Amino acid sequence: MVLPRSLLAQGDHVLVCVIFLLFFQDTMSYIGPERTAVVRGFTHREAFNIVGRRVIQVAQAMSLTEDVLAAALADHLPEDKWSSDKRRPLKSSLGYEITFSLLNPDPKSHDVHWDIEGAVRRYVQPFLSALSAAGNFSVDSQILYYTVLGVNPRFDPASSSYYLAAHSLPHVINPVESRLGSSAASLYPVLNFLLYVPELAHSPLYIQDKDGAPVATNAFHSPRWGGIMVYNVDSKAYNASELPVRVEVDMVRVMEVFLAQLRLLFGIAQPQMPLKSLFSGPKSEGLTTWELDRLLWARSVENVATATTTLTSLAQLLGKISNIVIKDDVASEVYRAVAAVQKAAEELASGRLASAFIASQAAVTSSERAFFDPSLLHLLYFPDDQKFVISSL
Amino acid sequence: MVTAFSLSKGLTTLSGLLLLSFGSLAASQIEDQAEQFFRSGHTNNWAVLVCTSRFWFNYRHVANTLSVYRSVKRLGIPDSHIVLMLADDMACNPRNPKPATVFSHKNMELNVYGDDVEVDYRSYEVTVENFLRVLTGRIPPSTPRSKRLLSDDRSNILIYMTGHGGNGFLKFQDSEEITNIELADAFEQMWQKRRYNELLFIIDTCQGASMYERFYSPNIMALASSQVGEDSLSHQPDPAIGVHLMDRYTFYVLEFLEEINPASQTNMNDLFQVCPRSLCVSTPGHRTDLFQRDPKNVLITDFFGSVRKVEITTETISLQPDLEIMESRDKKDWMDEELMEPLKYAEQLPVAQIIHQVYLISENFHLNHCSTC
Numbered sequence: 001m002v003l004p005r006s007l008l009a010q011g012d013h014v015l016v017c018v019i020f021l022l023f024f025q026d027t028m029s030y031i032g033p034e035r036t037a038v039v040r041g042f043t044h045r046e047a048f049n050i051v052g053r054r055v056i057q058v059a060q061a062m063s064l065t066e067d068v069l070a071a072a073l074a075d076h077l078p079e080d081k082w083s084s085d086k087r088r089p090l091k092s093s094l095g096y097e098i099t100f101s102l103l104n105p106d107p108k109s110h111d112v113h114w115d116i117e118g119a120v121r122r123y124v125q126p127f128l129s130a131l132s133a134a135g136n137f138s139v140d141s142q143i144l145y146y147t148v149l150g151v152n153p154r155f156d157p158a159s160s161s162y163y164l165a166a167h168s169l170p171h172v173i174n175p176v177e178s179r180l181g182s183s184a185a186s187l188y189p190v191l192n193f194l195l196y197v198p199e200l201a202h203s204p205l206y207i208q209d210k211d212g213a214p215v216a217t218n219a220f221h222s223p224r225w226g227g228i229m230v231y232n233v234d235s236k237a238y239n240a241s242e243l244p245v246r247v248e249v250d251m252v253r254v255m256e257v258f259l260a261q262l263r264l265l266f267g268i269a270q271p272q273m274p275l276k277s278l279f280s281g282p283k284s285e286g287l288t289t290w291e292l293d294r295l296l297w298a299r300s301v302e303n304v305a306t307a308t309t310t311l312t313s314l315a316q317l318l319g320k321i322s323n324i325v326i327k328d329d330v331a332s333e334v335y336r337a338v339a340a341v342q343k344a345a346e347e348l349a350s351g352r353l354a355s356a357f358i359a360s361q362a363a364v365t366s367s368e369r370a371f372f373d374p375s376l377l378h379l380l381y382f383p384d385d386q387k388f389v390i391s392s393l
Numbered sequence: 394m395v396t397a398f399s400l401s402k403g404l405t406t407l408s409g410l411l412l413l414s415f416g417s418l419a420a421s422q423i424e425d426q427a428e429q430f431f432r433s434g435h436t437n438n439w440a441v442l443v444c445t446s447r448f449w450f451n452y453r454h455v456a457n458t459l460s461v462y463r464s465v466k467r468l469g470i471p472d473s474h475i476v477l478m479l480a481d482d483m484a485c486n487p488r489n490p491k492p493a494t495v496f497s498h499k500n501m502e503l504n505v506y507g508d509d510v511e512v513d514y515r516s517y518e519v520t521v522e523n524f525l526r527v528l529t530g531r532i533p534p535s536t537p538r539s540k541r542l543l544s545d546d547r548s549n550i551l552i553y554m555t556g557h558g559g560n561g562f563l564k565f566q567d568s569e570e571i572t573n574i575e576l577a578d579a580f581e582q583m584w585q586k587r588r589y590n591e592l593l594f595i596i597d598t599c600q601g602a603s604m605y606e607r608f609y610s611p612n613i614m615a616l617a618s619s620q621v622g623e624d625s626l627s628h629q630p631d632p633a634i635g636v637h638l639m640d641r642y643t644f645y646v647l648e649f650l651e652e653i654n655p656a657s658q659t660n661m662n663d664l665f666q667v668c669p670r671s672l673c674v675s676t677p678g679h680r681t682d683l684f685q686r687d688p689k690n691v692l693i694t695d696f697f698g699s700v701r702k703v704e705i706t707t708e709t710i711s712l713q714p715d716l717e718i719m720e721s722r723d724k725k726d727w728m729d730e731e732l733m734e735p736l737k738y739a740e741q742l743p744v745a746q747i748i749h750q751v752y753l754i755s756e757n758f759h760l761n762h763c764s765t766c
Contacts, residue, residue, distance in 0.1 A: 169703040174469035219706040256709040313585035
């Protein structure tokens with residue numbers, strides 16, 4: 001079922017829900033990748049009520065809901081430590097730096113090759129260009145030799161393999177981080193994705209979850225930092241020759257995990273699908289249009305909230321410390337920020353997401369520039385508590 | 394009678410056991426939730442370590458700061474997340490009998506200068522203005538990344554200051570002072586812009602407690618080496634080097650920290666007990682009223698270490714070219730109950746009859762109302 005494009009006006013973000021008589025076994029609805037969904041109809045006394053509820057469920061799965069907004073405004077709302085989802089997404093920023101690193105601690109045994117440039121071109125770039133509305137992305141990659149994980153894996157005699165228990169995972173990242181060089185990369189937030197090929201002495205290496213079962217993806221991630229995946233060399237490769245063994249990394253498997261982690265780090269969670277529905281997975285880019293819409297909505301709201309609180313606290317600062325002088329350029333940044341906030345709110349109200357997002361980013365940039373202007377340091381002005389008067393008659 | 398009694402007793406023990414097992418299940422669930430609740434909400438750690446003195450006879454202040462730097466690095470905070478401000482004129486001072494070293498223990502046991510010290514603000518760059526710029530973030534755009542405090546609302550920050558101080562002020566390099574009001578205002582600026590999640594402030598100077606008296610922003614915990622009116626004393630002179638090597642409070646804090654490893658569960662209450670009056674001569678103080686969590690639930694590694702929150706990745710996305718259909722998990726659908734009767738075609742309207750009826754009515758209408766037809 002393809003809807004003619006002419007039906008949708010340019011720039012409208014409209015969810016089209018088609019009620020259709022489908023004889024598709026037990027399925028009640030189908031959610032597509034491009035803002036369309038199909039809901040099964042039927043004849044029954046309560047047909048309209050039930051179908052109506054079904055449509056509402058589908059719409060909620062695909063569009064902006066309260067919990068998405070709550071996650072976006074998490075730092076402005078009273079603390080709720082229960083949900084880890086709210087802490088995971090990256091803060092909204094103008095751009096992001098994504099670094100892929102291959103860690104080879106044992107080059108004497110493994111001669112690892114990975115076609116990272118091809119994989120980035122084929123899998124990562126489409127995803128990032130789908131997300132390009134949300135910021136500038138730059139990607140780089142590196143190979144690090146003789147870098148070990150900070151934790152010694154344990155040996156499991158039952159499966160004759162090594163494992164990393166779930167509670168030791170938090171200690172893996174820190175010793176590695178100093179080698180990654182992420183601080184030198186750029187001023188934007190950096191996301192690190194590490195592919196670790198374990199040493200021959202510790203192969204194969206599996207990651208165990210809390211219950212002791214090996215994790216299918218053999219990967220874990222850390223909010224606002226990135227992800228690590230352990231790539232085990234196939235034991236058949238060792239039979240043939242002497243060391244070092246040439247290892248060609250299967251980039252498809254690796255990128256499937258990394259892109260899933262990237263989605264999670266951006267806060268694009270798996271959608272809450274209504275029961276008995278088919279969901280056509282994200283297209284080859286890894287992102288459906290309505291997921292991007294939701295992300296842009298959440299980011300715009302977050303940006304507007306941040307800009308507003310920044311301007312408010314700037315005003316409060318000036319109220320408290322009366323002898324600060326506001327230079328003209330700081331004042332113009334403030335005016336610009338206020339205008340941008342108003343524009344963003346208007347555009348959000350009319351549903352024009354792209355321009356709302358751009359306006360909200362401009363609001364944040366201007367308000368941050370005004371707040372963090374170096375001339376506002378109150379030390380430069382004579383604080384009142386250090387003034388005294390000596391008078392004598 | 395006896396059998397009935399034993400039966401009822403058996404029943405009560407059985408029910409008791411059941412209740413116990415349910416209770417323990419519920420208790421472990423509640424414990425799990427409570428554990429999550431009391432855990433801090435931070436995702437990264439920063440440290441700002443400031444030594445405010447210069448000149449050879451203030452060797453101990455540099456050794457203090459470098460020892461804290463060493464512990465913090467050992468427990469996991471990377472250099473990119475540490476802002477170290479030192480006058481840095483000890484290791485290569487012409488009066489240093491052991492050049493390129495700074496010792497924290499007599500008999501030269503521990504060289505805290507090490508091989509990988511990264512000083513971010515050195516020598517005359519350690520000024521009150523730079524310190525406040527680092528804290529509030531009002532830095533000129535040309536400042537390199539290593540000199541910035543790039544914390545966010547989920548950062549736990551450790552701030553350690555040492556030097557010469559007095560009642561309500563701290564002396565910077567013998568030429569200027571920072572007052573406790575300025576410090577409190579700087580922390581408020583940080584809070585307004587959400588530059589920290591929780592903040593631990595440790596100060597080792599004379600009359601150190603006066604520096605945290607004026608704090609008013611939430612989520613700050615403060616420790617000081619001495620109360621107002623007391624002097625903090627230095628620990629031990631080394632005859633070979635000729636100066637005092639460390640201050641007492643930091644010396645004992647360091648001994649305490651050497652026992653901590655990244656997986657430790659030691660909490661803040663233990664840190665408050667470090668260096669009692671008998672060892673320190675001064676009375677260490679602390680302030681926790683602005684802090685939301687109970688200190689006994691705050692781990693030392695929440696501030697001194699860098700333990701990451703980690704989640705297992707359970708999902709992948711499919712990169713295969715053909716469309717993959719994902720089915721939602723099979724759960725009982727409450728709508729099923731409404732569809733009890735099997736689906737069938739609705740009762741067809743008797744269309745022919747209706748048309749006939751309509752025709753009759755319209756005929757009637759015409760005959761009755763239409764006079765000109």
